[in-house]
Amino acid sequence: MNRDESRNELGILRIHKNVIASISSIAASEIEGVKRVGRDLKSGLLAILGKKSSSAIKVEISKIEEVKVEIPLIIQYGYNIPEIANRVQENVRQALEKMSNLSIKEINVNVQGIERG
Amino acid sequence: MRFFTVLGIVFYAVMIMVIGLALIVFAFNLLLPADINNLLSYAQSSNHSRVVIGLSGALLILISFSFAQVILGKFQREKTIAFTTSSGQVTISLSAVEDLIRRLAGIIPEVKELRPNVVANKKGIIVEMRVVLRSEANIPELTGRLQDITKTRIQEVLGVDEQIIIRIHVAKIAHDEKDSRKKKDFEHDERSTIPFSGYGRA
Numbered sequence: 001m002n003r004d005e006s007r008n009e010l011g012i013l014r015i016h017k018n019v020i021a022s023i024s025s026i027a028a029s030e031i032e033g034v035k036r037v038g039r040d041l042k043s044g045l046l047a048i049l050g051k052k053s054s055s056a057i058k059v060e061i062s063k064i065e066e067v068k069v070e071i072p073l074i075i076q077y078g079y080n081i082p083e084i085a086n087r088v089q090e091n092v093r094q095a096l097e098k099m100s101n102l103s104i105k106e107i108n109v110n111v112q113g114i115e116r117g
Numbered sequence: 118m119r120f121f122t123v124l125g126i127v128f129y130a131v132m133i134m135v136i137g138l139a140l141i142v143f144a145f146n147l148l149l150p151a152d153i154n155n156l157l158s159y160a161q162s163s164n165h166s167r168v169v170i171g172l173s174g175a176l177l178i179l180i181s182f183s184f185a186q187v188i189l190g191k192f193q194r195e196k197t198i199a200f201t202t203s204s205g206q207v208t209i210s211l212s213a214v215e216d217l218i219r220r221l222a223g224i225i226p227e228v229k230e231l232r233p234n235v236v237a238n239k240k241g242i243i244v245e246m247r248v249v250l251r252s253e254a255n256i257p258e259l260t261g262r263l264q265d266i267t268k269t270r271i272q273e274v275l276g277v278d279e280q281i282i283i284r285i286h287v288a289k290i291a292h293d294e295k296d297s298r299k300k301k302d303f304e305h306d307e308r309s310t311i312p313f314s315g316y317g318r319a
Binding site: 016041042052068069075079080081082083085086089090093096104106107108109110111113114116 | 186197200202204206207208209210212213216217220255273274275276
């Protein structure tokens with residue numbers, strides 16, 4: 001399943017995985033101490049090819065419409081990683097719930113590296 | 118194990134077996150170089166077979182690329198420190214911890230270069246560091262300080278209670294070029310301040 005889908009009396013509302021990834025990316029970047037959202041091989045190659053919006057955030061939507069998000073992060077040097085990760089998880093959860101009314105199952109943070117701010 | 122991983126493993130096993138069999142057949146003289154040549158010539162003769170061979174090559178590259186990504190991703194996932202919060206799991210890549218330790222070289226001026234290697238196992242977090250020191254450094258005092266700073270920094274930043282073992286290997290004691298250059302300049306200045314100092318010599 002590629003999209004989260006809900007139906008009302010007028011029709012179907014679909015939210016693409018990329019939208020969830022974008023919201024997560026912006027919400028994660030808002031937290032002080034987050035240098036940037038990390039990349040994987042695929043998003044790195046797409047970025048080289050000029051696709052700026054490509055992020056390595058993985059989104060899974062279960063059959064019961066529960067969302068699982070995996071966010072790779074690069075943290076700024078000097079910040080406490082568990083604290084930053086916790087704040088990112090909270091901010092992403094709030095942003096996704098506010099913007100999409102989705103039920104969030106898990107927000108997994110993967111700290112890939114540390115860079116000077 | 119995911120279906121694609123199993124498929125990749127089976128594919129590679131079959132390919133290696135085919136290559137092995139071909140080598141055995143060749144060793145027993147059952148396959149002559151002329152036969153290989155004929156086969157290759159036949160394959161190259163028609164456009165249809167060339168297209169099939171080209172597409173097979175592209176498919177092999179794609180399969181290898183995807184398989185390598187799966188394997189490397191798996192290795193990367195294994196090399197992490199993980200803990201769970203109320204919202205989900207947090208994994209910290211060991212290379213991130215290495216980045217963090219590498220930054221410590223900037224804090225301690227006597228350390229010229231620092232190459233960390235971090236391993237996490239049942240014993241705890243094991244940090245192995247290869248350091249290059251500046252010549253004026255007192256090694257026992259400095260390494261002790263470096264161990265303390267590294268341990269405190271890891272505990273502070275990662276917030277882990279696990280045991281942290283820090284092993285330091287002093288790989289080189291570097292001669293500080295800046296200091297030596299300053300000394301040379303100073304000597305040169307001293308010499309140049311004595312006017313006509315070289316004129317008395319025969």
